[in-house]
Amino acid sequence: MSRRVGIEKINIYGTSMFLDQKKLAVARGKDPEKVVSDFLIDTRSLNPPWEDTVTMAANAAKKVMEGIDPEEIGMLIVGTEGSVDFGKPISTNIMGALGLHNNIRNYETKHACYSGVAAMDPAVSWVASGFNHGKKALVIATDFSREHLDTKEEFVMGGTAAAMIISDNPEVLELEMNKRGTWSTDIYDTFRPTALAEVGNNEVSLYSYMDALEGSYIDYCKKAGKEIDFEKEFRYNLYHTPFPGIAFQGHRTLLNKDREVRLKKKEIQADFDKRVMPGLQLSRRIGSTYGCSNFVGLAALLSGDAPVDEGDRISLFAYGSGAIGEFYSGILQKNSRKIVKDMKIHETFDQRRECSVEEYEMVEKLRNTYVENANFKPDFSILDDHYKKHYEGKGLLVLKEVKDYYRTYEWS
Structure with missing residues (x-):
């Protein structure tokens, strides 16, 4: 008899800030109603400079791991087209941040926007094969856009992370x-x-x-x-x-x-x-x-x-x-339905900070200066102390420092 395999738990992390699409349209001289109706986007996610694909992934996974013994995880695969390193996979950063054990297979997948499903497929096959030895897989997709200020692509940017437990107990979706x-x-x-x-x-x-x-x-x-x-x-x-x-x-x-x-x-x-x-x-x-x-x-x-x-x-x-x-x-x-609703995804989205168009432009320009920068510390004081209000004491992973390209992360 074939083994049932699929998604046991799932969570979405939508970053901590957003930009209203209509306000952006007005600032760019566009019809706000047409922009929203054409793209079906009301708001877009926006990252502060202390968040990247690693932090987003870990923040999505932390909640999905609640109630699961880390020893139960035998595989970690992360799909992204926004990795922070061309050699070291971000799955290793996430493994360390989540405190997963050493006897785990981990790697990163890349194929543009297919990367998330590219990560899920081998995890599903691994569980179905029986070679998982009773273990589960943690699969994460995480990505955000680059800076596209005042371009036609600007209205279809965003960013988010999704974390899933793949197992032979598919309580959410059997594939x-x-x-x-x-x-x-x-x-x-x-x-x-x-x-x-x-x-x-x-x-x-x-x-x-x-x-x-x-x-x-x-x-x-x-x-x-x-x-x-x-x-x-x-x-x-x-x-x-x-x-x-x-x-x-x-x-x-x-x-x-x-x-x-x-x-x-x-x-x-x-x-x-x-x-x-x-x-x-x-x-x-x-x-x-x-x-x-x-x-x-x-x-x-x-x-x-x-x-x-x-x-x-x-x-x-x-x-x-x-x-x-x-x-x-x-x-x-x-x-x-109950499993997903218990994640309180919409409630988490409701807590995001709205940024003005001017703040959005400032953040995007600042984030650009950090890309491939060998040494920097994110400015945690910007946006009216958004870090203190949204992160401090909340147990979210943030990028603390980059020194000689070495990245240091910590839980807030």
Whole structure:
């Protein structure tokens, strides 16, 4: 009998600050209503200079590790395209910060926004194989944008981290391992050629996204070995969200696939509102979710008010520039909603500090001076002592100092 494998627990960390999208639009001379409706982003996450992909990952994982003996973790995989070192994986920093034991396999994965699912897949296979010897895997996706002040890309930036426990006790989502479709190609759509640059062609990226979605879905149907009615097979659909608005275009693509008569926009919108929008409620508060997209969508679906039932099948589509698409599915479990709601993700988001456009610009420029800087200490006094108010005594991991490139982290 095959082993049940999937997500046992999940948590999302949305950083400690945010920027209102409408206020940014006004500052840039754009129509605020159109900006929000086009991208489906209300606010975007923003990091203070003492947070990076390591701190975000650890802060997401700390809560998901509550009630779990560190000795139970046998594997730690971290997916990111925003690593702080080209050799040393951030999984080692996180392992040390969380106090995990030494007899653990740990490494970092990279494939643009696919990195999170690229981290999850081997953990799932490891547990399913039985070679885990009863251990669980801790999988984390963590990323944030680079500085894009006063550019057209500025409205689709963000940052977040997602942490999950993968085990043979999938109390949140059981993954259907025999149903997984993939599609790959060699393309330059969006990429990061240096530690500072984040560049690409948005139009090429959009077409590649749709090609990968359709191609991986076709492969999924082949793997399932049966005819699939897209509208009836899945209760909810979660898409990769470099910005939430792209999910509508993706959903339209699959709804109209193989139809002789294409659906009207009103019909597509109704189905989108019912089966996709519930999974976008957190990404609308984050902005770009990078490799965390599928996991942010799952957490949003289960922490919201949409009706979910045990046994509901959901689809998930992951995409990574360069490029790869993966379409897969899972079954919601009896306690899935309670487990996610107990993480109090929305309540944590509510505690974030709103930054003005001027503060946002200052923070982004300051963060840039730290990149590949051999020696610096983050300025903890900025933003009206935001550190003291939001971090001090709260037990959050922060970057304390970089000295001769050695990074020192500590719990606040």
